[in-house]
Amino acid sequence: MSEIHIDILRTRAACGKAAAAYGAERIRAALKSQGQARIIVATGASQFEMLKALVAEPGIDWSRVTGFHLDEYVGLPITHPASFRNYLWKRFVSQLPLPLAAFHFLDAETDPEKECRRVGRLIQAAPIDVAFVGIGENGHLAFNDPPADFKTKQPYLVVDLDAACRKQQLGEGWFPTLKAVPRQAVSMSIRQIMAACAIVCTVPDARKAQAVKDCLAGPVTNRHPASILQEHPDTQVFLDKPAASLLK
Secondary structure: OOOOEEEEEOOHHHHHHHHHHHHHHHHHHHHHHHOOEEEEEOOOHHHHHHHHHHHOOOOOOHHHEEEEEOEEEOOOOOOOOOOHHHHHHHHOHHHOOOOOOEEEOOOOOOOHHHHHHHHHHHHOOOOOOEEEEOOOOOOOEOOEOOOOOOOOOOOEEEEEOOHHHHHHHHHOOOOOOHHHOOOEEEEEOHHHHHOOOEEEEEEOOHHHHHHHHHHHHOOOEOOEHHHHHHHOOOEEEEEEOOOOOOOO
């Protein structure tokens, strides 16, 4: 098993800034060594500070960077406030000083299975240099809720969202009622995330503390999906103190 590296910062702002700085350095290294970089970008409340800091990082030629979307709700229009396409455009793509070489948004409105195949072909065309991810309150990685599929080789899947995941989305204020939270999503698979050369995992807030303990200090199990990060050879986890509060 690989050793997972954990940085604990005082505040969530410091956590996001440190994660962005680390990820930016990996992007610069990829650009220097191979002339281009391919990244995966996560969404959700846990990524607010990280993305704000990442777009401000100097010395990155974003015109040579291709981005991939981690997950999206099935049937949700891009105009909805909870749409992750909307989120990524507003908080990342449109904020960059240079246009990206490409950003492959997930459109799961009409034919999610077809979209899985389309973006799956694109992401498997070349290795991913850096994957920016988080950990859900139920321990999910992307929208791979427990028990997650650790074996599938499909790069993207249509998945069912469990009750804990849907309650988190409601609790974070993305939807007005639990009934309004979609029951399905398109998600990058566990094996596709694990294929990234480097993984930068940003997890702030006390409400994630139990998931952090289960996934980073417990055994690797699909009941705690993000525990699989323990088996990745190059994963750096950034926590604020509340999120790390149950770790010894």
